[in-house]
Amino acid sequence: MYVQLMSSAGYLERILRARVYDVANETPLERAPRLSSRLGNEILIKREDLQPVFSFKLRGAYNKIANLSKDEQQRGVITASAGNHAQGVALAAQRLGIRAVICMPTTTPPIKVNAVRDRGGEVVLIGDGYDDAYAHALKLQAEQGLTFVHPFDDPDVIAGQGTVAMEILRQHRGPIDAVFVPVGGGGLLAGMAVYIKHLFPEIKVIGVEADESACLRAALDAGERVRLPQVGLFADGVSVKLIGEEPFRLAREYVDDVIVVDTDAICAAIKDIFDDTRSIAEPAGALGLAGLKAYAAREKLQGKTLITVSSGANMNFDRLRHVAERAELGEQREGLFAVTIPEKPGSFQSFCAILGGLPITEFNYRYGRADLAHIFVGVGLSHGSKQRAEILDRLQAASLPVTDLTGNEMAKLHVRFMVGGRCSADRERLYRFEFPERPGALIQFLTKVGGRWNISLFHYRNHGAAFGRVLAGLQVPESQLPEFERFLHELGYPYVEETHNPSYQLFLR
Numbered sequence: 036m037y038v039q040l041m042s043s044a045g046y047l048e049r050i051l052r053a054r055v056y057d058v059a060n061e062t063p064l065e066r067a068p069r070l071s072s073r074l075g076n077e078i079l080i081k082r083e084d085l086q087p088v089f090s091f092k093l094r095g096a097y098n099k100i101a102n103l104s105k106d107e108q109q110r111g112v113i114t115a116s117a118g119n120h121a122q123g124v125a126l127a128a129q130r131l132g133i134r135a136v137i138c139m140p141t142t143t144p145p146i147k148v149n150a151v152r153d154r155g156g157e158v159v160l161i162g163d164g165y166d167d168a169y170a171h172a173l174k175l176q177a178e179q180g181l182t183f184v185h186p187f188d189d190p191d192v193i194a195g196q197g198t199v200a201m202e203i204l205r206q207h208r209g210p211i212d213a214v215f216v217p218v219g220g221g222g223l224l225a226g227m228a229v230y231i232k233h234l235f236p237e238i239k240v241i242g243v244e245a246d247e248s249a250c251l252r253a254a255l256d257a258g259e260r261v262r263l264p265q266v267g268l269f270a271d272g273v274s275v276k277l278i279g280e281e282p283f284r285l286a287r288e289y290v291d292d293v294i295v296v297d298t299d300a301i302c303a304a305i306k307d308i309f310d311d312t313r314s315i316a317e318p319a320g321a322l323g324l325a326g327l328k329a330y331a332a333r334e335k336l337q338g339k340t341l342i343t344v345s346s347g348a349n350m351n352f353d354r355l356r357h358v359a360e361r362a363e364l365g366e367q368r369e370g371l372f373a374v375t376i377p378e379k380p381g382s383f384q385s386f387c388a389i390l391g392g393l394p395i396t397e398f399n400y401r402y403g404r405a406d407l408a409h410i411f412v413g414v415g416l417s418h419g420s421k422q423r424a425e426i427l428d429r430l431q432a433a434s435l436p437v438t439d440l441t442g443n444e445m446a447k448l449h450v451r452f453m454v455g456g457r458c459s460a461d462r463e464r465l466y467r468f469e470f471p472e473r474p475g476a477l478i479q480f481l482t483k484v485g486g487r488w489n490i491s492l493f494h495y496r497n498h499g500a501a502f503g504r505v506l507a508g509l510q511v512p513e514s515q516l517p518e519f520e521r522f523l524h525e526l527g528y529p530y531v532e533e534t535h536n537p538s539y540q541l542f543l544r
Contacts, residue, residue, distance in 0.1 A: 041190060043233040043289070049194035050201055050230050054101040055094040058130055059198075060086055064206040064342070067311040070324075074331055077340040080324070081203055084314055084348035088122035088150065090272075091199055091346050092186070095222055096123030098195030099184050100131060108133045113181040115139070115168040117271050118147030119319075119347050120186035125156030136181060138172040140164050142268055144351045164266065165275055187222030188279030197226030203342060204234065212339040213239035215330065217322035217346050218251050218293070219273030221282025227344075228289035242286065242293040243326025245270040245318070249295045250278045251286060265529050267469070269298050272319030272347055294326035301325045302361035308345055317350035318358075361447070367419035369396055370426060371411070371446060373541045375436040378408045389433050390414060390426065399454035399542075409541045411440075411454045438537050445531075446538040449494045449506040454542050460491035462512055463544075465533045466523075468505045480505065483526060488519065492543065506533070508543075 062085045067078040083091035100112055111134030114124045121137040128135035137156040139148060142163055151158050161171045176183045185192060203214065214231060216224045221242075228240040244252055247267025254260045260283050263276040278286070286293075304321035307328075308314060316324075323343035331341065363369040376382045387395065397413030416422045423441060430437040440446040445467055470480050484490065484507060492508030511519045523530060533539055 043229050046190070046194060046197065046226070046229045046285075047233050049190065050197040050226065053094070053098045053191075053194050053198050055098055055195050055198050057101065058087065058097050058126060059094050061202055062086065064203055065312065067307070069311050070307050074328065075337045076331055077338075078327070079207065079340070079342045080308065080312065081199060081342065081344045082312070082314075083199065084316060084320055084345045088119065088126055088154075089348040090119035090122065090320075091196060091223060091344065092116075092119040093123035093126060094198055095187075095189075095192035095195035095226075096120060096184060097127040097130075099189055099191040100124070100127045100133070102191050103182060107182045111135065111179075111181045112184050113138070113172050113176050113179075114184040114186065115165060115172040116186050117165055117168075117274060118143050118151075118349055119272055121151045121156065121158075122147065122154065122349070124184050125151045125154035129155045134181075136172075136175060136179075138168040138175070140168050142271070144271065144349065144354075146351050147349050150349070164268075185279075187220030187225075187275075188281055189222075190281065193222050193226040193229075193281065193285070195226070196223040197230045199223065199344060200227035200230040203227075204231065207340075207342070210340055211235070211238050211342060212336075213241055213291075213327075213330070213341050215241050215243055215294075215323040215327040215341065215343040217273060217319055217326075217344065218242040218244045218278075219248070219275045219319065220279045221251060221286060222279065223344070223346065224251075224290060225279075225282040225285040229285050232289040239291040240289060241326065241330060242290050243322050244293060244295050245273055245301065245322060246295050246297045248274045248276070249293075250275055251283070252293045252295050254278050254283055255287070255293060267298075267529075270301060270318035270322060272317060272349075273322060292330070294330050296322065296325040296329055299361050300329060302358045303363075303366040304328065305358050306362040306366070312345075314345070315348060315350060315355070316345050317347045320345050320347035320350075322346070363396075363415075367423070367441075368416050369441075370414045370416050370423040371397075371440040371443070371451070372414065372426070372430075373438040373440055373446075373538060374410050374412060374430060375541075376408050376410060378404060378406055382408065383410075386410075386435070389429050389435070391429070393422075393426070397451065399451060411446075411451055411538075411542060413451075438541070440538055443536065443538055445506065445533045445536050448504055450538040450542055453494055453506075458491070459544065460508060460510060462510045463491050463508045463534075464511050464519075465492065465506065465508050465536070465539050465543075467531045467533050468507060469529045470503050470505070480528070484509065487522065488515075 062082045071078045113136040115138045138159045266274045304325035308316045394415035399411040489510045494506040
């Protein structure tokens with residue numbers, strides 16, 4: 036296939052000739068002063084969140100559609116997207132006066148769905164993720180004779196995204212040590228990598244993935260493309276199960292490394308971008324910066340020039356509360372601990388004295404036993420993991436049993452909001468579930484789970500994400516475990532058993 040034979044010189048020509056500036060802006064490359072000072076490196080942010088659709092995706096979408104034949108344009112275009120590419124296709128089609136059909140997962144944030152409709156796109160909401168929307172788009176394409184505009188696995192789309200790198204190299208004439216690029220399907224990374232490496236092979240190009248959708252990392256490890264069984268939806272803009280075929284070919288040749296980061300690191304990066312620019316990146320938009328920070332820490336970089344792309348700013352406002360909660364943990368500015376203290380007057384005062392004046396950010400407790408009290412406590416940190424280790428040492432030296440819950444996902448998502456209710460439910464097993472956040476999903480979940488086994492504990496908290504997180508206790512007799520495990524598999528929701536989680540044993544059991 037001709038796509039797979041295209042050289043870096045061929046892509047360079049396509050990028051230089053890309054028709055993006057009919058609709059896209061040349062966005063600024065801004066220094067991040069506070070972050071640069073804190074990390075001891077020169078940090079520059081490419082502000083693709085300032086595009087008309089608040090994302091770089093407009094570049095590739097317009098370049099693809101503008102290069103279609105007149106006949107193809109007249110028949111109209113169709114695509115599948117979680118939101119940002121959809122907006123790019125809708126705006127491109129609107130400018131060119133052609134029809135655009137956009138298939139989007141039902142989990143897509145309303146801000147993105149509404150933006151597509153505002154630009155004249157015909158929205159079709161289908162399925163729980165990108166793969167469902169993609170399959171339906173191909174079906175409609177065949178039925179209606181539309182031209183499919185792939186979000187990342189197309190040379191014209193890749194070339195359009197590559198113009199981001201072209202601008203960076205023109206805007207910053209000094210030495211560049213590394214460029215960090217967020218990865219979903221890989222179109223942006225492929226386009227930027229092939230352009231940068233053709234002109235300046237000494238610049239490191241590093242992809243950054245969310246740990247819930249690290250399809251490129253999995254493919255590189257396996258030596259071939261790997262379809263992930265499931266992906267998380269927090270960073271919905273990069274929630275892709277399978278890296279694109281052409282992006283994978285280019286990544287293997289031109290990308291130096293791939294960094295994988297978790298939700299807390301992404302939330303901390305969103306806060307960093309806000310602190311320096313007063314703009315609010317969506318999770319996928321802050322992904323590159325999260326990877327930059329992780330790489331700089333891992334390699335102990337100092338005095339280097341590091342560039343990342345703030346790739347999008349399409350985030351629902353109500354998701355900000357979740358981001359704010361997790362940002363302090365991601366930056367290691369808060370530690371969470373379970374501590375056992377004597378159940379007697381003055382114990383809390385003595386506990387605070389051991390902390391030596393460190394700020395208490397959270398304290399949860401309910402009477403449970405006459406002799407001992409289990410407390411869930413948050414402590415403000417100014418020196419990250421080193422200070423957290425010192426706190427553990429102090430508490431252990433005072434003969435107070437302590438468990439570090441800072442990295443305990445169940446404790447952060449659920450237990451901190453549930454301390455105060457303890458119960459010894461017979462045969463109780465505890466599970467953490469994720470399900471698509473759409474009308475009726477919670478009722479459907481309750482109906483399916485509670486239809487055969489008694490629900491003994493349940494916690495659900497909507498934090499503005501595209502998926503719901505539930506902690507559920509179910510009473511399951513030993514004889515029914517095989518049947519129950521089959522039921523969990525058939526249910527189709529991602530789940531983790533938490534029956535032996537220490538925060539459950541200390542605070543809820």
